[in-house]
């Protein structure tokens with residue numbers, strides 16, 4: 525049986541693209557005792573992967589070694605098993621990498637229930653859902669009636685942050701990069717306001733929609749939207765730092781904020797990374813499941829067909845052309 529996978533060839537200076545990967549077309553050997561063979565169905569494309577291919581050894585995970593299969597989260601189906609931990613037909617979620625097939629030992633991936641759609645494990649019941657819930661609820665400690673601003677608001681994490689905020693009784697302002705995304709936030713997701721950071725005057729908009737200032741801010745992008753939010757924080761406000769996609773390709777933020785506001789308004793800054801909180805996943809997914817059943821979470825997936833298109837599609841995250849959670853469909857779910 526043949527397998528296709530992509531390995532890291534070189535580390536990018538700027539944007540990550542197909543030129544940084546080698547295509548490996550190989551014959552699979554027989555499955556070893558104690559392992560299970562997984563057919564990968566979806567792999568997730570996440571902004572963090574840009575960091576995983578950098579040479580930074582001080583980050584929260586080690587860099588992907590040159591020559592290794594590209595690291596990626598994914599879901600798949602066990603097709604063959606020589607392990608008591610897995611049986612054929614099981615759905616498994618975890619780190620698959622950019623490969624069509626992989627052999628896993630017990631503990632390498634989690635068996636997930638078939639009560640949700642398989643795609644949900646890439647979004648709401650995956651890293652994005654866990655990140656949105658943990659970041660907003662555990663780190664942000666929101667209280668009903670407070671005003672929340674979220675950047676990257678129409679993205680995978682940001683769109684859930686805003687909707688969880690609404691479900692908790694917050695006033696929610698989203699900042700995103702197109703008018704279509706802003707209209708989606710207001711008309712479909714129930715955000716109270718949305719600003720286009722490319723065309724709107726953010727200071728004017730934030731002053732209009734949050735005249736008393738922001739109690740809570742959830743940062744996904746950095747740069748100009750972050751600087752504007754910082755200028756509009758209330759005294760004792762909390763800023764939660766989830767990501768800074770605007771600088772992942774090595775670019776500097778287009779506006780360096782005046783940090784003196786941190787002292788003048790006695791702000792709390794809090795960064796977090798979900799790899800520190802894997803133990804919370806079951807309880808978070810139970811809460812998200814309840815919100816899904818109550819019809820309070822809308823989510824969209826942007827599906828790219830074929831593993832061979834993963835590397836070129838990755839750039840959509842940085843161009844803002846992904847509409848929702850960006851995933852690659854590697855094989856059919858059935």
Ligand SMILES: NC(=O)c1ccc[n+]([C@@H]2O[C@H](COP(=O)([O-])OP(=O)(O)OC[C@H]3O[C@@H](n4cnc5c(N)ncnc54)[C@H](OP(=O)(O)O)[C@@H]3O)[C@@H](O)[C@H]2O)c1
Pocket residue numbers: 570571572651652655676677678679680681682699700701702705744745746747765766767768769770771796797798799840841842843844845846848849850
């Ligand atoms: N801390 C954690 O554990 C954790 C876990 C998951 C994700 N994250 C972080 O969360 C953030 C969002 O990730 P995601 O998976 O949900 O991606 P996403 O929001 O679905 O996609 C990325 C979006 O970022 C926006 N963007 C790209 N370049 C930008 C720039 N220069 N300035 C402003 N906005 C820009 C684009 O939307 P626009 O059209 O609006 O520009 C793009 O669609 C990332 O920073 C990621 O690293 C952190």
